[in-house]
Amino acid sequence: MSEEVWRRLLTAAGALFLVLFSLAPFLFMLLVSASGRPDFLTESVPFSVTLEHYARVLAAAELHFPRYLLNSCVVSLAAAAAAVLVASLAAYALTRLPVPSKMALLFGVLALSMFPQVSLVGHLFKMMSALHWINTYQALILPYAAWVLPLSVWIMVSYFLQIPRDLDRAAQVDGCSHLQVLARVLLPVARPGLFAVFLLAFIFCFNEFMFALMLTRDAAARTVPVGIALFEGLHGETPWGTIMAASAVTTVPVVAVTVAFQRHIISGLTRGAVKG
């Protein structure tokens, strides 16, 4: 066989391996969630298909799963929106305004994001207790927004730095205030960055476990990751089928948000601003 054919075969094989490797846990999750006997791999019982787990997850009142899902969506959307808003303002100041020691600020932000969550969660708990916010949305939204902010700021700064300065000088001459420059020119031009930041922040918050575990008490504010982890069977056993069904349902909003946003995350939007 020629070198070209080999190269194609190997590329295809590598791609296939990567896809299977990444998707295997997901496929296993789907399999278990739809199987009548979650232990079908270990015993010689036949595999049977059932939607019972899904029905239970979505309908059983004692599991509170739909409520967890709602909590997760509200908290993640709010935190992501807050992070994007604050990050845009911060990035504008850091790239466009005469702020002293910008680099120190940027690296300070980066350094802050390196604190392990576990070192913060105790103080957060005390703080939220003092505010009587335990088990509320805002107890999660604020720390989440702060937690994803460093990354958001860095991404927004890198996008804003790519936008030619003449563009905002033109907007200023055309009568814009600083906020108008940001809202009417920089944000629309940096739209891919904006959506990328929103999506990342959303996924981070949606997956977050430790803060949610410590700062919520019951279904009033508990999010999906914590909710699923605390599922319990009737006799204290781990209800794998239910957990997997819940996990499968949980991927739906994340996939939906990703699909909705990915067409906005295309680069090259600044093309045509200046000579090119």
Added chain:
Amino acid sequence: MRLELDSVTKRFRSLRGVIRALEGIDLRVEDGEFFVLLGPSGCGKSTLLNLVAGLEKPSEGRIRFDDQVVADAATQDVLSPRQRNVAFVFQDYALYPHLTVAGNLAFPLRVAGAARPEIDRAVRQAAATLEIAELLDAKPAELSGGQRQRVAIARAIVRNPRIFLMDEPLSNLDAQLRLAMRGELKRLQRRLGITTLYVTHDQIEAMSLGDRIAVLRRGAIEQIGTPWDLYECPASPFVARFVGSPPMNLVPVRLVAEGEGLAVELGAHRLALPPRARAGSALAPGDGALCGLRPEQIAVRRGSAEDALPATISSVEPMGREILLELECEGHLIRALSDDASLRPGEQVRVRLDLRKAHLFPEGA
């Protein structure tokens, strides 16, 4: 609108210390004038434009539009660009990439909160003036460089600004388009009668566009005058070298007394200085000087002539109508224009210097 700058100074603080971008600029641009700021890169001409636009604040001095003070360093009264109603055309065009051409033209009016029908009318009118009506629905990315430039100019005229500020608007266009746009820009400015401050490093552009030109060097004004003034009476060797193409020859000479008048000594030769060349200069016998001669004031001949200097042709550059010669003469490299196409490099010739229009600059100027 009349623009006045009173001893305007601009300093920037950077990591390497304080940079003086502009130093004591006094300038008066009359109503409706096409005024060009000419200088090499880094001379502060763009900074001056930013100060007038309100994108920068002066460190010292005052800027006035007619009788209105728009920036005063002493009182810290600085109007924003929005309050000044200026229009800016950038070198890179700076079109808003997310808006259509129509959106770009409408942008300043929308920000100002104009009514819809008024915006539509103004956009159509500006588009018609610049002949870009058929491009109104296109995005900037779909346009050619020349079209983008037209859109940028249309955006500038759309709202009747008090002054046009242009920062090398033609330098990204190819040579032919630049020539065409130059003429068009000048006609447009004449027709609209709006005061224009135009920055360029291209002296040909400055000469052809400007009613008056200010030559800037290292943040200070070297000379202000009409294109003709700059060409005929350059105030310094810098202006002499900068204005005119090919540039003026500046040859170091020594002055000696000759009878009643003066003569220049160039190598072993002594050339009498016509009274006209001495006018206004305080030079005396014994002084060193730079003698400025335009290439067209040097005649190159074959054969021998008494009052001509011997020279060797070191290179020949045909320029179309004329030929640019580089000559080795008394140890100096001088440029001359000739229409004799038979001259060849290495040839021995005689050059006659027409000193009636020579410019003498004191040594070290």
